[in-house]
Amino acid sequence: MSTTKTDTEVHSFLKSLYKGEFAESLVFPFPEVPEDVKETVTVFADAYRDFDAQFIDSEKIDRDHFFPREAIQGLGDLGALGMTIPEEYGGSGFSAAAYCKMVEVIGPLDSSAAIVIGSHQSIGLKPLLLFGTDEQKRKWLPDLASGKRLAAFCLTEPEAGSDAASLKTTAVYDPATDEYVLNGTKQWISNGGFAKFLTVFARIPSEAAEKDKHREIACFAVVPDESGELPGLTRGPEEKKLGLCGSSTCQIILENCRVPAFNMIGGKGQGFRVAVETLNTGRTSLGAGSVGGCKQMIKLATEHATQRKQFKTRIADFELIREKIAEMTANTYVLESMVYLTAGLIDKGVPDYSLEGACCKVYGTELLWKTINEALQIAGGNGFMNEYPYGRALRDSRVNMIFEGTNEILRLYLALTGMKEAGDVLKGVEKAVYSPLTQYGVLIGHAQKWMQGNVPAFDKKLQKVHPALAPEADQVSHYASIFRNAVETIVFRNGKKVIERQYLHHRIADTLIDLYAQVATLSRVTAAIEKKGEEKAKPEIEIARWFCFQARHRMVASLKALDKNRDAEATAISNAVYEAGGYPFDLWGW
Amino acid sequence: MNHVVCIAYVPDTETKVKIGGDGKSIDETDVKWIVSPYDEYALEEALKTREAKGGTVTVLTFGPARADVGLRECLARGADEAVRIASDGLGETDSLGVAQLLAAALKGMKADAIWMGSKGVGTDAGVMVSMVAELLDLPNVNLVTKVEWKDGAVTLWREVEGGREVVESPLPCVIGAHKGLNEPRYASLKGIMAAKKKVIAVKKPADLGVDPAGITGEKAAVRWTKLELPPARQACKLIPADDPQKAAEELLRLLRDEAKVL
Numbered sequence: 001m002s003t004t005k006t007d008t009e010v011h012s013f014l015k016s017l018y019k020g021e022f023a024e025s026l027v028f029p030f031p032e033v034p035e036d037v038k039e040t041v042t043v044f045a046d047a048y049r050d051f052d053a054q055f056i057d058s059e060k061i062d063r064d065h066f067f068p069r070e071a072i073q074g075l076g077d078l079g080a081l082g083m084t085i086p087e088e089y090g091g092s093g094f095s096a097a098a099y100c101k102m103v104e105v106i107g108p109l110d111s112s113a114a115i116v117i118g119s120h121q122s123i124g125l126k127p128l129l130l131f132g133t134d135e136q137k138r139k140w141l142p143d144l145a146s147g148k149r150l151a152a153f154c155l156t157e158p159e160a161g162s163d164a165a166s167l168k169t170t171a172v173y174d175p176a177t178d179e180y181v182l183n184g185t186k187q188w189i190s191n192g193g194f195a196k197f198l199t200v201f202a203r204i205p206s207e208a209a210e211k212d213k214h215r216e217i218a219c220f221a222v223v224p225d226e227s228g229e230l231p232g233l234t235r236g237p238e239e240k241k242l243g244l245c246g247s248s249t250c251q252i253i254l255e256n257c258r259v260p261a262f263n264m265i266g267g268k269g270q271g272f273r274v275a276v277e278t279l280n281t282g283r284t285s286l287g288a289g290s291v292g293g294c295k296q297m298i299k300l301a302t303e304h305a306t307q308r309k310q311f312k313t314r315i316a317d318f319e320l321i322r323e324k325i326a327e328m329t330a331n332t333y334v335l336e337s338m339v340y341l342t343a344g345l346i347d348k349g350v351p352d353y354s355l356e357g358a359c360c361k362v363y364g365t366e367l368l369w370k371t372i373n374e375a376l377q378i379a380g381g382n383g384f385m386n387e388y389p390y391g392r393a394l395r396d397s398r399v400n401m402i403f404e405g406t407n408e409i410l411r412l413y414l415a416l417t418g419m420k421e422a423g424d425v426l427k428g429v430e431k432a433v434y435s436p437l438t439q440y441g442v443l444i445g446h447a448q449k450w451m452q453g454n455v456p457a458f459d460k461k462l463q464k465v466h467p468a469l470a471p472e473a474d475q476v477s478h479y480a481s482i483f484r485n486a487v488e489t490i491v492f493r494n495g496k497k498v499i500e501r502q503y504l505h506h507r508i509a510d511t512l513i514d515l516y517a518q519v520a521t522l523s524r525v526t527a528a529i530e531k532k533g534e535e536k537a538k539p540e541i542e543i544a545r546w547f548c549f550q551a552r553h554r555m556v557a558s559l560k561a562l563d564k565n566r567d568a569e570a571t572a573i574s575n576a577v578y579e580a581g582g583y584p585f586d587l588w589g590w
Numbered sequence: 591m592n593h594v595v596c597i598a599y600v601p602d603t604e605t606k607v608k609i610g611g612d613g614k615s616i617d618e619t620d621v622k623w624i625v626s627p628y629d630e631y632a633l634e635e636a637l638k639t640r641e642a643k644g645g646t647v648t649v650l651t652f653g654p655a656r657a658d659v660g661l662r663e664c665l666a667r668g669a670d671e672a673v674r675i676a677s678d679g680l681g682e683t684d685s686l687g688v689a690q691l692l693a694a695a696l697k698g699m700k701a702d703a704i705w706m707g708s709k710g711v712g713t714d715a716g717v718m719v720s721m722v723a724e725l726l727d728l729p730n731v732n733l734v735t736k737v738e739w740k741d742g743a744v745t746l747w748r749e750v751e752g753g754r755e756v757v758e759s760p761l762p763c764v765i766g767a768h769k770g771l772n773e774p775r776y777a778s779l780k781g782i783m784a785a786k787k788k789v790i791a792v793k794k795p796a797d798l799g800v801d802p803a804g805i806t807g808e809k810a811a812v813r814w815t816k817l818e819l820p821p822a823r824q825a826c827k828l829i830p831a832d833d834p835q836k837a838a839e840e841l842l843r844l845l846r847d848e849a850k851v852l
Contacts, residue, residue: 036786039659039662040782040783040786043659043662043663043666043777043782044777044779044782047666047776047777047778047779047782050776051776077778078776078778078779079778079779079780079781079782080779082779082780083779087783092779092780092783093783
């Protein structure tokens with residue numbers, strides 16, 4: 001990999017964009033997966049499909065609200081629970097790209113299995129993997145890799161959802177036994193019913209000032225015995241859910257639950273960072289799962305559209321259907337490009353991909369929802385019938401937009417982080433993302449700097465895009481520049497109030513996602529042209545043109561609305577509704 | 591006990607077969623290749639026996655470089671070693687030619703039990719078990735659905751018309767595995783990773799003392815002269831049933847005059 005001065009300084013492509021740079025060598029050439037990795041994943045995917053066909057009956061799991069325990073052991077024996085764990089600790093040491101590809105396969109086959117596998121290794125055991133000591137890893141990872149122990153990530157509480165830093169579970173040190181005593185309730189814990197390795201986030205009470213309260217949080221490995229029992233640990237009843245019915249979701253109740261001090265992961269005061277980093281690294285794979293789901297829907301929609309005839313014409317030939325198929329397919333291509341570009345960044349060792357991962361999660365989960373909805377629409381009346389897979393797919397995919405950071409919180413994160421990067425003055429913004437309403441540092445200083453012309457102008461252009469896509473590359477460069485200046489302007493105009501301007505955050509985040517989506521697509525199509533030649537890469541060039549055209553309209557709309565909008569009206573309308581306690585405008589005055 | 595399992599890497603049974611340009615071979619583009627399902631039973635039984643009684647399992651195949659993927663899959667399921675007799679540049683041979691190559695390789699491998707599927711799903715000739723056994727002067731038992739080991743011998747249950755036959759054979763012998771013998775295991779990810787690190791031994795026919803000229807071209811006793819796909823099925827004909835009486839008459843007429851089955 002060639003490194004320029006810029007790229008050794010810049011550790012994140014999107015953060016660099018906010019700073020007025022294109023760290024182009026991070027995203028060009030499009031990452032290629034080595035052949036031997038492809039072969040391994042291909043063979044394993046085949047084995048997984050066979051396993052699924054034989055042992056996982058998705059309809060029954062959905063109906064019974066139960067994922068068979070033998071199937072969990074089977075997943076362990078197969079190696080599906082140790083994919084991301086290094087070989088030296090008993091796993092298979094998959095790269096991010098290899099793991100994403102498997103998630104893509106697993107998700108559409110059975111989403112409850114995907115949740116069992118994902119909650120285990122995308123988040124449950126991730127704190128140990130990222131922050132554990134070698135001794136801790138040796139102690140627990142082998143059992144986690146084999147499936148002898150399943151992991152669960154325990155952050156959310158009844159009163160602490162998006163605002164995770166406000167969690168109330170406490171951990172009090174007992175010097176007599178060198179243990180921490182945990183008390184509190186964790187809510188909606190995936191794998192909660194049968195996990196035997198729980199990463200629990202708890203507060204070690206201190207006299208810290210309110211703004212430093214998140215520094216009290218620590219992460220603990222709570223490790224029951226082999227039958228799942230531990231004094232002081234109770235599992236609540238299984239929640240009744242809209243979807244993912246086979247996965248286990250319940251409360252974890254800790255009452256004077258004693259945990260050896262050895263089990264603290266990442267050290268005192270590091271818990272919040274452990275949680276945030278864990279979630280940041282796990283998000284890309286949610287995008288990958290969405291890629292798999294979208295591909296499945298495109299297949300179903302294509303089968304139906306090419307077979308179904310109305311007015312003596314196959315419906316596939318109607319432009320209203322073509323429009324849907326083209327949109328589903330092009331957007332899925334774009335998502336696939338984003339996910340595997342991000343996976344490539346991770347595999348390259350780029351230290352910060354939190355914004356890119358958040359883009360994959362937000363774009364991917366919303367695209368999957370839309371794509372299932374369109375496939376259902378193409379299926380017509382059949383789509384509404386439960387014997388077809390659309391209903392369950394909708395139910396199962398809905399929570400994607402809620403968990404691992406709601407898409408709203410992630411949009412704030414994308415925008416606020418950018419403002420921090422742009423100005424480098426909004427201190428503690430990572431915390432702001434999880435307690436976005438708390439007051440933070442003053443931005444005026446930066447605004448003054450901007451006024452004095454001390455902020456470098458953004459005049460960089462994408463250089464490495466193939467000439468066949470020059471207009472698209474110019475467009476991205478142009479709007480990246482406008483975007484960056486717009487963010488500066490907002491910071492200047494709003495001062496410290498900018499952290500409350502969520503109407504604006506929404507537009508900034510959406511534009512950032514569109515910029516990343518276009519860059520990822522242009523990078524991938526450039527690689528395709530270089531590999532196959534322009535003629536053979538034509539369908540992909542068409543996708544890039546189609547998508548960049550759509551993205552331009554969205555970007556223009558969002559950027560214009562940063563300046564001219566009806567946000568004041570939105571506030572007024574919502575105020576009227578809140579006062580009335582619901583819809584206040586009934587035509588008959590009811 | 592040492593086991594050698596002979597496998598064939600064949601087109602997936604779900605592959606849509608296309609005839610090649612020469613009219614006597616299969617067009618291999620877009621073909622997905624798999625280990626022949628009957629060979630999977632053979633491998634599974636060898637692995638189970640090794641797990642119970644110790645020893646080694648070696649897989650052996652004859653084929654081009656792509657067959658290494660099949661061998662690696664067997665290694666991933668637990669085989670210890672893999673050997674490929676390279677077919678690259680050899681020219682067309684027949685079952686007897688393949689049997690000669692396998693037998694030549696097996697001579698140097700000191701196997702207590704030689705396994706293969708009762709037939710390969712590629713050509714379905716079903717002759718390899720007897721040919722290899724004959725060339726090695728060993729007993730053979732085909733269509734085996736149950737195995738019991740004794741000291742220096744093996745009891746085998748084989749499917750016969752309307753019943754089962756129980757035979758005992760001394761070792762070494764050649765065993766043809768049949769459907770029902772066992773449920774083949776999946777390759778685990780650990781196995782796949784371990785298999786990646788193993789080296790597949792590749793041997794040329796000459797290394798085994800077989801002269802390629804003696805088993806190819808005019809020397810091949812069986813040659814493919816022509817391949818044909820079954821005729822395409824005709825579109826379904828729907829008779830409007832507004833008037834049942836007339837519809838029945840029309841059906842009868844079609845069956846008699848067009849389909850000529852009455």
